[in-house]
Amino acid sequence: MSFSKRLREKVNPIWEASFDHPFVTKLADGSLDLRCFRYYVLQDSYYLSHFARVQALGAAKATDLSMTASFANHAQNTYEAELSLHENFSKKLGISQEEKETFQPAPTAYAYTSHMYRAAYEGHVGDILAAILPCYWLYYEIGERLKGSKPGEEIYQEWIDAYGSEWFRTLVEEQIARLDRIAEQVTEADRKRMEQHFIISSQYEYSFWEMAYTLEQWPVEEKEKVKDAN
Numbered sequence: 242m243s244f245s246k247r248l249r250e251k252v253n254p255i256w257e258a259s260f261d262h263p264f265v266t267k268l269a270d271g272s273l274d275l276r277c278f279r280y281y282v283l284q285d286s287y288y289l290s291h292f293a294r295v296q297a298l299g300a301a302k303a304t305d306l307s308m309t310a311s312f313a314n315h316a317q318n319t320y321e322a323e324l325s326l327h328e329n330f331s332k333k334l335g336i337s338q339e340e341k342e343t344f345q346p347a348p349t350a351y352a353y354t355s356h357m358y359r360a361a362y363e364g365h366v367g368d369i370l371a372a373i374l375p376c377y378w379l380y381y382e383i384g385e386r387l388k389g390s391k392p393g394e395e396i397y398q399e400w401i402d403a404y405g406s407e408w409f410r411t412l413v414e415e416q417i418a419r420l421d422r423i424a425e426q427v428t429e430a431d432r433k434r435m436e437q438h439f440i441i442s443s444q445y446e447y448s449f450w451e452m453a454y455t456l457e458q459w460p461v462e463e464k465e466k467v468k469d470a471n
Contacts, residue, residue, distance in 0.1 A: 296312055381413040
């Protein structure tokens with residue numbers, strides 16, 4: 242069994258929880274509160290801006306020029322395709338420039354991106370790929386599952402269409418194949434560490450839906466901290 246298939250089997254309970262999360266199921270049938278999706282767009286735009294940087298770190302740590310070019314291309318795709326999609330969502334949802342400038346990430350968004358940076362700075366290109374791959378792969382599987390859904394909300398349909406596209410499938414399959422090639426070349430200790438990155442990222446993917454669905458906030462509001470300090 243390939244390394245990627247073994248990982249996919251190990252995280253299956255986590256991914257099934259993502260498939261069944263009310264954020265995902267209600268997005269599919271159109272009943273998701275737009276406030277939740279608006280919150281998700283803001284948090285995911287933050288996440289993707291750091292995801293692209295981690296992809297760029299993958300380009301820097303790549304073991305050959307071909308891999309460097311591929312990671313750089315993926316970072317460019319994140320900027321041009323996914324972030325532009327979020328720009329479109331922002332306009333439709335009335336997210337202002339001021340709101341973007343004063344944005345603060347929720348605990349889960351901050352923690353997830355911090356996890357990816359840790360994998361990137363402490364490890365090699367295999368660690369980076371293992372940490373970022375669940376985002377690609379899980380979204381692809383969700384896009385496949387939601388094909389044919391008719392949410393009746395234009396913005397939800399656009400989201401489904403984006404992640405169920407042939408273009409996105411190609412990106413995912415390329416990265417899965419690369420992970421397997423790297424896994425064949427590294428030590429067993431490396432593979433165990435990569436597996437742990439993959440599992441943690443899968444847990445954060447589930448937490449990201451929960452974060453958006455509950456409009457997660459930091460436990461102590463800033464105004465309370467300022468008041469206490471005075």
